[in-house]
Amino acid sequence: MSHEANAEKQPSHAGEGHLVENVVVFVLIFGAFLLGIYLLNWLTLETVWPMAAIVVISFLAFFIPQGILGRSDTGYDLAEGKKADEKPTSAAVTS
Template sequence: MSKEATSAPIERENHLGTSIILFVIMMVLFLGAIFSLTFLTLDNVWPMAVCLILFALAFWIPQTVLGRSDSAGES
């Protein structure tokens, strides 16, 4: 093992406050998706469309927009 790999400090990507705010925003999107299902009927299918969009955003935003897409070459 190289000396750099064992003695390198752990780097934070963002602060705790930023992580908490992002978590709350994504949880609101997720819970909004679940809440939209309360309005779902056979006559009105728009709540399901809203649910799918909010659910997809709640998972897509953290994984792609907020994720580290440039870390593929790191080991």
């Protein structure tokens, strides 16, 4: 019976029920963005470290939301038009 009730339910928004996590991630990534802009003050042709720090911060700003928190494992299936639930996770046992 409970399975039938869940089948009728509409899928929820990806961020629904995760307000605190969404706010924390936004603050961290926006802080990294502001830090990158601040590091541009020291960027000259003689100093290399500000550009290296900006590259690392930029990588983390894209990698953390997309690769760790995002849906990077289901992107291929979603691009093909499949639902995300069809792909088994690595811990799933199929028989």
